[in-house]
Every structure is written in C-alpha cells, then in structure tokens.
Amino acid sequence: MDPYVAHQDRYDTTEYRRSGKSGLHLPRVSLGLWQNFGGDRSLESQRAILRRAFDLGVFHFDLANNYGPPPGSAEENFGRILSEDFARYREEMVITTKAGYVMGQGPHLNGGSRKYLLSSLDSSLRRMGLDHVDIFYSHRPDPDTPLEETLTALHHAVTSGRALYAGISSYSPAATREAARIMRELGTPLVVHQPSYSMLNRWVEDGLLETAADEGMGTVAFSPLAQGLLTSKYLDGVPADSRAGVGRPSWRENMLAPEVLERVRGLNSIAEERGQTLAQMAISWVLRDRGEQTVTTALVGASSVQQLEQNLAALETPGFTDEELRRIDEYAVDSDVNIWAWATNTRP
Template identity: 65%
Template sequence: MVYSASENRYATMPYRLLGRTGLKLPAISLGLWHNFGDDKPLQTQRDILWAAFDAGVTHFDLANNYGPPEGSAEKNFGRIFAEDFAPYREELVISTKAGYRMQPGPYGEWGSRKYLLGSLDASLTRMGLDHVDIFYSHRPDPDTPMEETLGALDHAVRAGKAIYAGISSYTAEQTVQAVRVLGELGTPVVIHQPSYSLLNRWVEDGEPALLDVLGDEGVGSIAFSPLAQGMLTDKYLDGVPNDSRAAAGKSLNPDWLTPETLKHVRALNEMAGQRGQSLAQLAIAWVLRDQGPRTITSALIGASSVDQLHDSLAALDNLTFSDEELNGIDRHAVEAGINIWGMAR
C-alpha cells in the first residue's frame, strides 16, 4: 500500500511557537524511544507513524541509542521515511540526540566533540537524511567542558547537518550556562527537553526554576515521559500486569509503584474521570496547561499502537483546568522519585 497523507492532517492539531524562533511544534509530538526497535513489527511502527502524521503530528523525536538494539529505531524510521515520508520531508521536524551510551569504549557516550559529531553522522546515515531539524546534547557531561559539548552542536548547525540546537535534562543553572555559551557562538539554544509529569515536577522547583529560566531566556520546551513511564495510565491501578514495562524491567522500576504512589495515582484517575478523560489524557493535558511564560511547548508521547496514540491525542480536546481542579490535582501530583535522568552518572 502506498501511503498518502490525509488532506485534513492540519485541521485539529494546535501548533505552538518554539521559544523565540519562528518554528512551530505540534502540541503533541511522537517519541520513538520505545516501540520502534527491532523487537517490534515494522508494520506496527509504520501504522503508528502514518496515524500520527495524519493527525497533524509533524515532529518525530529520536536518539542514537533508541532500540533495541541501539540504533535500530533510527534505522527503522529511516526505512519507513524513505518508503512513505520522503515526499513530506519539508513538513516534518525530525530530531535526534547523542549523550547516552551508544557503544562500548571511551568514545561511546557523554559529551565529547568526537562522540557527538561522529554520532550525528551515523544517525544521518541510519535515517537516510542529510540533516535533522534539531540535534540535542542528550545529557550534560560532568567531565567534558560545556564549551566543547555545545561547540559540537554549533558546528553541526554551521555544517548544515542540523537546523537547530537543543539540550536535554540540563539543570536550570546548566541551562543558563548553555544559553550563554551557545549565544556567544551565534547558535542559540532553542529547545530544552526535560522529563516532566504529575509525578516528576522538578522543572518547577528551585531558585531559579528551570521553567522560569526557559521563559526568561526565550527557550522552548518539550516534556518527555509525561505519563511517568506508564505509571500515569490505568495499567497499574490494580497491580503489575505480566506484559507491562514494570514486569519486563523496561524503564519502569516496579519498586516505584509503592502503595503511597498508587494511592495518588488512583486519586488522579478519579479526577480524570470527572473531566471525562482517561488518566493518560489528564496527565498530558496537565503538562500542556497554560502557565504563561512557563508553558510547555509540546508533550512528547510514545505509542505502542494506533489506538494508544489516538487515546493520547484526545487529551487535546480539553486542555483547560479550573483553579479548583488544579488545586485538587496538586494534592496528588507529588514527587515519586522517578527522575532517573537527573543523576550525573
């Protein structure tokens, strides 16, 4: 079957300006962290990507090590892109990252210029692209000077291999430094990708808080793991299913599913029902809620099926919260100790 994108693909998706750029991102973007490796059927991946683009999801987010095995998500995406999406390249925002472990040895992770630029070249080869729209430093490196890490992003942009530069999981203080360094180089930080959810609110805390820094500096934001690795779905309300991430030990530690946390999750689920939403829809809508200059640009979701994708997209039907609802949610939107990306090593 030859793919032809829906003529109505831009009819319902809201798009938000990314910081001080002219680039708009869909309110919901699709991440290929899970479900796009060699352990998943290629046709299922294809169906999800088709359905996403037909619904106005123009941003596909990858990283060099997404799989399993590492690199396979980019390889599979590249095959589907070549067969189905090449005619729509200028309608897509494709991003990738480097920073986490990709291969053994001293040059296979973190933030050296050698690793980042070599990784980007390999990512472009796997995806069959001559450039990505956004290239990220996936995490800060405590052992590499930030000037080297960010200088690699600047080089990637100047070489035409990326259009924009971004950072992920940098603290507020590190973000201020990154904005300064890249600003002096002439390649601004345009986007930050932090983890953020009802159970992981670190971006709101501190003096200054990361969300305040992003608002003040005009940097856009895309929140990953808005469903707290699946905790903010109905999957774990009554225990740990055998086919779940927690049971398989994939990015969700079953030890996080404490009785106290599950009590809060069940209360949030009840609030979602009162709004006519699923728990997942409430969680995504809450991340995207209006916070003035602190508003998140896009929520980055995953999907294992077309049905799950559509359920998540339905969060856009109601992004408005009353003060009473927000106050009630605040009583149960508590830290659950799941910000594993906040650790330096």
C-alpha cells in the same frame, strides 16, 4: 501495502506553538520513538502508527542514537519508513535526534565530547538516510567534558548543515542559563530544552521552565505519563507485558510503592470526573496554561494506533478549573520517577 498519501486536512485542527523565540513550530503533542520502534517490534505496526500520527497533524518525531532495542534500531526503522512513505513530506516534518548516552564500549561512545557528539550525529544521519536533522540535542550533561566543548559541537553541527537547530536535554536551570549564554556568543542560540516532566516528576517547576522562557527556549516535555505510571495500567497490579513486568531498564521497583499507587488512584478519580482517562489528564496537565512558562509540546509514545489516538484526544478536553488544579496538587507529588537523574547519579 498501498503507497501512502497523507490526509489533506491534517492541519485543519492541528494546534502548534513556536519553540521559544525561534521561528520553529511544534505540534502540541509530538511522537517520541524511545519505546516501541526498535528491532523488537513489527515494522508494519510502526508504519501504521507513524502514518496515523502524520494524518492527525503530528509532524514532530523525536529520536536518539540509542533508541531501540538494540541501540540505533529505532533510527534505522524510522529511516526505512521515512524513505518508503514520507519522502515527499520531509519538508513538513520536524525530525530530531540526540547523543549523550551509551552506544557501546570505549570512551568515545558515551558522554558529551565533540568526538562522540559529531560522530554519533553522522551515524544517525546514515541510519535515517538524511542529510540533516531539524534539531540535534546534547542528550544529557556530562560532568567529565567541559560545557564549552559540548556546546561548540552543537554549534558545529548547525554551521556544518547537519542540523538546523540545537537543543539540550535534562540540564539544570543554572547549566541551561550558562549553555544559552555560550551558544548565543557562538551565534547559534539554543531553541529548545527537553526535560522529563509529569505530575509525579515536577523538578522543572523549580526554576527550569522560568529559565527556558527567559532564555527564549521552548520546552519539550518527555515522559508526561511517568513511564506508564499515569495510566490505568497499574491501578490493579503489574501486567506481565508492562515496563515494570518485563524489567525495562527505565523502571525501578520503588515506582510502585504503595504511597505512589495511592496518588495515582487519586489522580485517576479526578480524571474520571473530568471525563478523561488518566493518561489524557496527565498530558493535558503538562500542557496547561502557565503563561510564558507554558510547555511547547508533550512527547508521547504509542504502542498502537488506538493508543496514539487516545493520547491525542487529550487536546480535545477543556482546561482545568482552579479547584481541579488544587485537588490535583494534593496527589501530584514528586515520586522519584526521574530516571535521568538516576542514570547520571545526580538530580538535574
């Protein structure tokens, strides 16, 4: 394959926002590597997606220690492509990783302990061939570890030079406010919160977006397509190669309940009237103007270059009228697709 040279005009039309009150900027749509970048996917297809994303102004790439399958393989694949294609562009890129979910057996490969977080970060850096990441997250709250221990680990990750910024993911509004207080006192303010957010998963509107804004944190919304529900994929059945069809652990059968699919079809009709795909409208909706509570960036996945381009086209459509938002609200009802609440047996 020919050496990669990024498009010179990649920033000409890129939209980006500051993450909270920090100096860190993120593109309005970022690329998440949770799905489609593990050992079960072609390295060359991953390379093509990453190249095209960067050429289109996407410079934020989101990973975690357990992304795969198998766990760790997404970081390994990304690290290989980074060294072969993107080494000269490293200073332009925002690369993030997380720790908190299960990486293996034993008490120190899961949770929010100082030992797990910092050991995991060191392993992530080795897998990606980096000396630091731009953001290191606590991937989820851990009720069995004192919050202060988790946060001092994030603080140490920054002060030791292994990360430039610290963030949290899926914390409740109250826990977010307390975490922000502790980190300010330590001298390493949290710059970002990464929650799940979609038209079928609106828990962040119940205080979290307001809390993040109050605390000077940006918001990175992941799963804006509700695990693929907010696409045309499930309008006429369950495709064999879909997440539901192959039984991915991030999927539950009740996500395809008749009342949920009826809401999806209603939303699809509105998207068609707007000249968008359902996926494009779902991304646009997450990024809609909410004043100080506006989401900083939406994390999207991509299984192909074509899918990536279609998702990024969400930025090219006009905003929503009040009437469109009212109609969307008739169908955009919480539908129990918050898999992170299931994983921790608690609602964030």
